[in-house]
Amino acid sequence: MYIIIVGGGNVGYYLSKTLASAGHELLLLEKDRGRYRTLSEELGEMVMQGDGCQADLQLEAGFGRADVVVAVSGSDDDNLVVCQMAKMEFNVPRTIARINSPHNESLFRKLGIDATVSATKIIYNLIEQEVGGGEVIPLAALNRGNIEIVDVEISPKSPVLHQEIKSLQLPPESLIISIIRDDHAILPGGDTRFEAGDSVITLVNAEHEHALRDIFAEG
Amino acid sequence: MNIVILGCGRVGSSFARLMYGEGHTVTIIDIQSEAFRRLGTKFKGNRIVGNGTDEDVLRRAGIEKADVFFAATQGDNRNIMGAQIAKHVFDVPKVIARIYDPIRADRYRKLGITTLCTTTIAAGLLHDHVLTGDWGLAKDYSQDYLDSKV
Numbered sequence: 466m467y468i469i470i471v472g473g474g475n476v477g478y479y480l481s482k483t484l485a486s487a488g489h490e491l492l493l494l495e496k497d498r499g500r501y502r503t504l505s506e507e508l509g510e511m512v513m514q515g516d517g518c519q520a521d522l523q524l525e526a527g528f529g530r531a532d533v534v535v536a537v538s539g540s541d542d543d544n545l546v547v548c549q550m551a552k553m554e555f556n557v558p559r560t561i562a563r564i565n566s567p568h569n570e571s572l573f574r575k576l577g578i579d580a581t582v583s584a585t586k587i588i589y590n591l592i593e594q595e596v597g598g599g600e601v602i603p604l605a606a607l608n609r610g611n612i613e614i615v616d617v618e619i620s621p622k623s624p625v626l627h628q629e630i631k632s633l634q635l636p637p638e639s640l641i642i643s644i645i646r647d648d649h650a651i652l653p654g655g656d657t658r659f660e661a662g663d664s665v666i667t668l669v670n671a672e673h674e675h676a677l678r679d680i681f682a683e684g
Numbered sequence: 685m686n687i688v689i690l691g692c693g694r695v696g697s698s699f700a701r702l703m704y705g706e707g708h709t710v711t712i713i714d715i716q717s718e719a720f721r722r723l724g725t726k727f728k729g730n731r732i733v734g735n736g737t738d739e740d741v742l743r744r745a746g747i748e749k750a751d752v753f754f755a756a757t758q759g760d761n762r763n764i765m766g767a768q769i770a771k772h773v774f775d776v777p778k779v780i781a782r783i784y785d786p787i788r789a790d791r792y793r794k795l796g797i798t799t800l801c802t803t804t805i806a807a808g809l810l811h812d813h814v815l816t817g818d819w820g821l822a823k824d825y826s827q828d829y830l831d832s833k834v
Contacts, residue, residue, distance in 0.1 A: 518761060520787045542737055542765035546788070553791050568739055576768055 469494065469531045471517035471547045472538030473504050476563060480537065485511060492526055518546045520554050528555040537563040545569075548578045574611075601678045604666070613671050614642070617681045619663040625681055631655035636677055638670035688750040688776075689713065690736035690766045691757035695782060695802075697722035698829060699754060704729045705834035711745045714757075726834045737765045739773060747774045756782040764788065767797045 466489050470477050473495030481493045494517040495501045501514040515522040534551040536544035541564050548560035562578050567586045590602055605614045630641060630653055644651045645664035669677050685708045689696050692714035700723060704710045710729035713736045720731045734741035753770035755763035760783045767781035780798040783789040789801035813819055
């Protein structure tokens with residue numbers, strides 16, 4: 466695959482090295498000349514100096530034949546425009562943007578970016594997983610993230626405690642796949658009852674995630 | 685009209701004073717409070733300190749009731765992102781972004797954002813002025829600026 470990475474900070478640098486050593490053809494674009502010189506001393510021809518938002522530079526860098534463009538600079542607006550221009554000008558099949566503000570996840574999806582990565586959200590999820598308690602923890606995103614697989618923790622105060630699955634008013638486009646209880650996965654039926662400490666693995670449309678939380682959350 | 689302006693540089697602040705002087709409701713956002721000095725002492729519109737590509741900041745600036753949103757920060761991409769949030773998240777009827785890069789200005793114009801490319805406008809006006817000696821259809825607004833009471 467030909468992968469273009471825009472932004473030569475720490476994320477861009479390590480991502481480039483990792484992908485190149487995995488055998489991919491790779492180009493790293495860095496705007497700042499000083500940073501570019503530092504990077505090129507180690508990475509050589511793999512690095513190119515220039516502004517990844519500019520159409521003429523995108524042409525020169527070969528965006529037209531790129532399989533993936535990844536924008537990992539420190540600013541969300543630059544990452545957005547890199548990906549949008551790559552789509553508009555060169556119809557790049559897959560664009561990935563790093564985002565800092567988790568709010569921008571849905572905005573970027575709406576504006577045509579194929580995937581986003583938010584360190585803020587990942588760390589938040591890890592902390593939430595530790596704390597637990599009535600929370601909905603995203604496990605995986607399917608099809609650009611509009612369908613999610615989530616883990617709902619059943620707390621001792623959950624309103625669904627000891628209730629049967631068939632008595633729940635689940636939101637539309639949601640499906641309980643499995644219940645993890647005492648380290649065993651259960652394939653649930655309509656008469657399966659929820660116990661405190663259950664992890665309810667559910668497939669849900671991201672739009673209905675809040676409604677799902679409301680059903681299981683305490684108070 | 686309710687007008688929200690992102691970026692209190694020379695263009696943003698001049699536009700804010702102009703519209704405020706004509707009696708419109710104006711809110712101006714900048715990431716640095718010192719920028720508001722450009723507004724002078726007679727401007728009594730709202731000033732919001734914050735990142736204009738953050739939906740919460742835009743909400744605080746009253747974007748939900750805005751008729752016009754104008755993005756004029758120093759960064760083309762910040763203006764593009766702010767304008768797209770105004771258009772696609774808050775459905776602001778008139779959204780304008782100042783974009784220096786002519787290519788980006790053209791592409792985002794095609795996506796339905798009114799883009800003001802001061803690069804091509806200034807170059808084009810100069811071209812016409814040098815060849816014909818007058819300013820053609822464009823007007824020289826410098827007297828309006830000097831005459832403004834705000």
